[in-house]
Amino acid sequence: MEKMFQIITDSSCDLPQSLADELDLIVQPLHFHMNGIDYNNYLDGREIGFTEFFNTLREGTHATTSAVNPDEFVKVMQPSLAAGLDVIYIGFSSGLSTTYQSGCIAAEELREQYPQRKIICLDSLCASLGQGLFVYLAAQKQQSGATLEETEQYLLELRPHLCHWFTVNDLLHLKRGGRVSAAAAVVGTMLQIKPIMHMDNEGHLAPVAKVKGRKAALRALAQKALDTAIDLPEQTIFICHGDCVEDAQFVADCLREKSSFKEVIINFVGPTIGAHAGPGVVSVFFIGTER
Numbered sequence: 138m139e140k141m142f143q144i145i146t147d148s149s150c151d152l153p154q155s156l157a158d159e160l161d162l163i164v165q166p167l168h169f170h171m172n173g174i175d176y177n178n179y180l181d182g183r184e185i186g187f188t189e190f191f192n193t194l195r196e197g198t199h200a201t202t203s204a205v206n207p208d209e210f211v212k213v214m215q216p217s218l219a220a221g222l223d224v225i226y227i228g229f230s231s232g233l234s235t236t237y238q239s240g241c242i243a244a245e246e247l248r249e250q251y252p253q254r255k256i257i258c259l260d261s262l263c264a265s266l267g268q269g270l271f272v273y274l275a276a277q278k279q280q281s282g283a284t285l286e287e288t289e290q291y292l293l294e295l296r297p298h299l300c301h302w303f304t305v306n307d308l309l310h311l312k313r314g315g316r317v318s319a320a321a322a323v324v325g326t327m328l329q330i331k332p333i334m335h336m337d338n339e340g341h342l343a344p345v346a347k348v349k350g351r352k353a354a355l356r357a358l359a360q361k362a363l364d365t366a367i368d369l370p371e372q373t374i375f376i377c378h379g380d381c382v383e384d385a386q387f388v389a390d391c392l393r394e395k396s397s398f399k400e401v402i403i404n405f406v407g408p409t410i411g412a413h414a415g416p417g418v419v420s421v422f423f424i425g426t427e428r
């Protein structure tokens with residue numbers, strides 16, 4: 138089947154590089170700064186390995202992140218347009234980054250240069266492997282023969298049902314990002330309180346509950362999928378982790394104890410999200426009745 142449009146996303150999607158290649162995606166890296174060095178957040182961790190990144194955070198180093206600028210998106214979109222393909226850019230939640238807005242600015246500029254081509258920008262309102270799952274399903278829709286417009290409509294209908302549930306191991310990383318107060322972080326850390334958080338309909342991180350202890354938090358993530366997933370046995374579940382693959386596998390095992398699913402894809406949280414969530418973050422992503 139002749140390819141009619143190109144799916145472009147950014148590296149907040151945290152997909153395994155091999156899967157991005159299989160789906161024929163173009164992925165623009167975001168950027169981060171650590172120990173005086175600027176890095177690109179590539180999916181394959183070519184500039185700094187994921188374990189090395191999280192170990193550096195464990196040693197007390199802070200990392201800062203920066204959005205993609207419009208010129209970078211022009212450069213990544215232009216070759217597909219010049220080759221005669223339409224483009225859909227599926228971006229990191231506008232509730233967390235200005236990266237999506239940069240993609241929109243680039244698209245507007247390129248529409249003037251390529252008036253015969255269609256360029257759609259879609260705010261995923263997702264992050265990490267939630268965005269990855271969104272893009273994965275977009276690529277499957279494309280491969281089924283859907284047009285650009287049909288794929289866009291499918292994604293707009295899917296978006297309110299793409300569930301993100303996560304917990305962190307260290308509240309102090311969320312404190313630095315302004316997600317919890319300093320007092321709550323200190324007290325919560327002392328009492329081993331773990332937050333259960335999700336991504337809301339506007340693409341912002343929102344706390345939902347607190348539980349005591351790491352295992353209880355991980356079980357709570359699995360329970361959210363069991364309680365709210367639509368036709369779980371037919372789904373591919375995505376789970377990501379901040380260099381704690383055993384905990385990610387524990388969540389998958391909790392799901393298997395009470396249900397089944399078609400497949401599970403487990404991968405690292407990348408530096409863009411990991412800089413704010415810290416080592417030990419675990420997230421589960423699936424399609425549910427509502428976010």
